[in-house]
Amino acid sequence: MHKLKWKTFKLLTLLLYGGVFALSGCAASSAVDEMKEKTKETNTSETGDTVKVGILHSLSGTMAISEVSLRDAELMAIEEINESGGLLGKKIEPVVEDGASDWPTFAEKAKKLLQKDKVVAIFGGWTSASRKAMLPVVEQNNGLLWYPVQYEGMESSPNIFYTGATTNQQIVPAVSWLLENRGKKFFLLGSDYVFPRTANKIIKAQLRAEGGQLVGEEYTPLGHTDYSTIISKIKEMKPDVVFNTLNGDSNVAFFKQLKDAGITAKDVTVMSVSIAEEEIRGIGGDVLAGHLAVWNYFQSTDTPENKVFVEKYKKKYGKDRVTDDPIEAAYFAVHLWAEAVKKAGSFDVDKVKKAADGIEYKAPGGTVKIDGETQHTWKIVRIGEIQPNGQFKELWNSGKAIKPDPYLKSYPWAKDLN
């Protein structure tokens, strides 16, 4: 009996689904039309006196330690704009979402911000993986994403503005400077993921072209903490420079063990691309003292805009907080967007994109300008030496802003890379 009823149930279900399928087939197309109607009606969030923008960073998980301060900087910039009267007569209303250090979550939340909240722009992301996850979403929904972190280049989406450095505004000038000032023998060390691998490919091509010598190349998994083997290799190879693309906790382990092994900045220069003031706080300035990093902005950068920025940030979020390159890039991204909106006279994505070309803004790190063709930013490159107090002493800067070249088209040696 038990079985019989179960069978009837199955049969009934199948029959019903057949029916529903047939019905829904007809209904689906009308549903789609309806949905389109719905989206048309509320295509923007410019209702009333406010306009919504999305802020999408990891507020939990491994990346939270870095990304929370980007959210703070963006909220501060939005507050500034609102205090000075808003944009086109409207106040900006930030919608904050948590990407949770999880790439599908970034895609999900980006979709939510664009489709449900109808935000006119999203400021967000840190890792390349999170950007790659959001890219198809913003392209399909014709959204606008402002990505504020240095990255490996080789990308130029029509719906993303990149306010962090691409490779020719960070890695390439750093390698040239090192070859001139520190020596020819390079040791490459990185975490095992896309950014270090791509960066090192570029560095190797550049070393070949500019007469450098590669003595070692090592990758460790993210979160790796035992560097004794690699440090003994460094001891053995005696490179002039260790080019460090490690990310996250690994840096703490690597630099502490390097110091314990008796290797100081006088013996080997370690040049890092992912260690800024925020990370130095975690590792300790005394451990890192004398080593180098390359960025477009330091908290110590001496401009009138930066004085105001640092003071304001500390006043708002606490005396012990520091500012750094990604924080600055996140901050001026909001202002660049606001300038573009003002110029366009509209929040419409296509109009803002068009208006953005050539827009300038006096950022804390110096004047930045949007390059309309690549949607990257012109930025000044700076190399700094880490001081025991956790700040940078600038050793060199490029003087003027460097044109972004994400595909390294203007470098003959980079031809084979793409």
Next chain:
Amino acid sequence: MTKKGWLYWLFFLALFAAPFYLTEFRLSLLGKFLCFAMIAIGISLIWGYTGILSLGHGVYFGLGAYCMAMYLKLESSHGRLPDFMEWSGVHQLPWFWKPFEHPLVAISSAIIIPVLLAAFLSYFTFKNRIKGVYFSLLSQAVVVVFVTLFIGKQEWTGGTNGLTNFSTVFGFPLSSPFTQIILYWITVCLLLLIFLFSRWLTVSRFGRVLVAIRDGENRVRFLGFNPTTYKVFVYSLSAAFAALAGIMFVLQVGLISPAMMGIIPSIEMVLWVAVGGRSSLIGAVIGAIVTNSAKSFFSENYPDIWLLFLGGLFIGVVMFLPNGLAGVYQSFKQRKGQREGKTHEAGSHVSRSVGGF
């Protein structure tokens, strides 16, 4: 049974009609959760029914998803080299990528590869009578191996970024709401089929052997059954469900990366089943949907402290509902039965879990 049947029926009907009452965004979320529900059914089969705790189902999910993603990536590259290969210094499509140009090859290998891996793995462990916590640890090790491999072979797999940015499937644009609705319905159908099949399996003689293996593997062996065969079969079956889920996940979410096959997602999968009630198929489905909906709901409304709510939910369920959400229904029914003075047919744990809901 009839009443229960009606409930099932209503539940699936509600799922089927979702495109009519949910917005495009909510629908895509539900589609994703239903993929997770497929995995949950598989885990309920091996964990709740057979007593094998696998903390490595992310691998089967990931492999299925990657196979499908390879096809999608090739289709969206229009005969050119996929973008990540270009910047990783690969000049020619690797030989093992070539067959994935054909959708049928991609879909069938998306299921066959994970199933073969699961069968291979489980055969050698179960044959050697490795079980319990040792098997769980082993399944974790497999996860680590695959995640490391997929990140390290960036030029073949896209590294940590994974495979993303697809445009079309069989020529239909993935971004169009119509394609998304069709994909959603396919997901519901697959979930229903998986559910009916598993249901049939668990009420059959086969299902009783599985429960017997859980409760006393040696006795089953003395009775003349070979537990290894049963365990290998059911483990491979759950891998197939996870792989199917992977295929539908990639189609609807448009993204797969090693992070999604890692240790944390693998453990999360077990958590969904624990919340729903591990020895109940429908409980597992509901657990996957409820847990993930709660995650979305909390994180949207309280982006700063949502993890606390989610943690609270898990602790609450484990402390007060040891048999998960399905256990609530069971005890409610039992109490009602006692009040009416009837002895409940499902007195013992064994027959209760075979009963399902």
